[in-house]
Amino acid sequence: MSTTLRERLADNTATAATELTVTEADGAVRCLACGHRCFIYPGLAGVCQVRFNDGGHLRVPSGYVASLQIDPIEKKPFFHAFPGSDAMSFGMLGCDLHCSYCQNWVTSQALRDDEAQSPTQRIGPERLVELAVRKRIPVMVSTYNEPLITAEWAVEVFGLAKSQGLVCGFVSNGNGTPEVLEYLRPHVDLYKVDLKGFRDRPYRQLGGTLNNVLDTIEGLVQRRFWVEIVTLVVPGFNDSDEELKDIAAFLAGLSPDVPWHVTAFHPDYRMDATPPTSAATLIRAYDIGRESGLRYVYVGNIPGRAGTRENTYCPHCQRLLVERRGFQVQLNALVDGRCPDCSAPIPGHWGHGLVNPIEKVGDSATSAPNLRPRETGRKARRE
Helix, strand or coil: CCCCHHHHHHCCEEECCHHHEEECHHHCEEECCCCCCCEECCCCECCCCCCEEECCEEEEECCEECEEEEEEHHHCCCCCECCCCEEEEEECCCCCCCCCCCCCHHHHCCCCCCCCCCCCEECCHHHHHHHHHHCCCCEEEECCCCHHHHHHHHHHHHHHHHHCCCEEEEEECCCCCHHHHHHHCCCCCEEEEECCCCCHHHHHHHCCCHHHHHHHHHHHHHCCCEEEEEEEECCCCCCCHHHHHHHHHHHHHHCCCCCEEEEECCCCHHHCCCCCCCHHHHHHHHHHHHHCCCCCEEEECCCCCCCCCCCEECCCCCCEEEEEECCEEEEECCECCECCCCCCECCEEEECCEEECCCCCCCCCCCCHHHCCCCCCCCCCCC
16 A cells, blocks of 8 residues: 655654653643744644654654765865765755755655655664765765754764764754754764855745854854854845845854855756856855955855865965865865964864864854844844
8 A cells, every 4th residue: 555755754753852852731742953943733743844743742753864875075065074085974854944946855845845756765873884984984964854853863873973983964954942952962073054144034935034043053153063154145045245244244253263155056946047156156255255254265066167265275374275176175285184384273173083163252152243133133134
């Protein structure tokens, strides 16, 4: 007898982590895995569609993958972690947002869009880690769908991976909660956030809120995850000078050491009529980031068309440290995470246990109130 995707996924679940669940009255539960903090009655699912209330107990995805492949770590993109290495990348189904330009919509929108068809494969964490160890891959990354909503599965995999000496990471939209960051911190080393813009109304159209993502970014830095930020620059959506300056100012106010990737959109999903991002637009975004005080700004998705803007340079002596073309590393001159000429430490997770963490500016990441809009404050943006 045929079954629906939802029914098949319901057979691949486990009980939610107690840290991510609050029991409410009348059999309801509140989920703390993402910023929606869904209040879920029995028989219903949260916004993500994959975390659901079964008789007063929150059930969450477990024991399968919808995507599994070996990628260059630069594809994630992480540029300040294991340059030139591979990452074992795995993902499940579902997302708590519904971006019309999603580049991974086949997996992320599988329970919302009938055209998003992605087969699943049952697999245990032991097998995933075995594959990585056998192929000598140093990093495992939860990606392709939104890993926050499948956090328990990632923690199960990462717990075993870390026992084998692997470094673990998330590729996420950043719509988190303090509770889920605390839950993840012992298991996740690297964390990439897609900061999709700096205006609240467009963020709500995608299914989230801007300030929740900014809170998550601040929380990640506070907890000393290694954090890299990506903004997919979409023509007509978030590519104005004003918005790009606001993003860069927020990140520079947090720390000038936060890497910011400005990457090219290509027509996809429900925005297939929107033109791709031009090289000139990304170079403009790069210049804005550098002028705002960010030391590490990178242009992505247009290999060879942005000059040297894919490379990492020492901010102290300007020595070329890592030369890249697309996802390929041409040169890595770092010595134990330091510049070989002036010995300056370069923030990142460079392997061999060495981490030069991002250092926050001042006592508070929000010490400059004009750097981030508040939903009810005088600086709130409502375009």
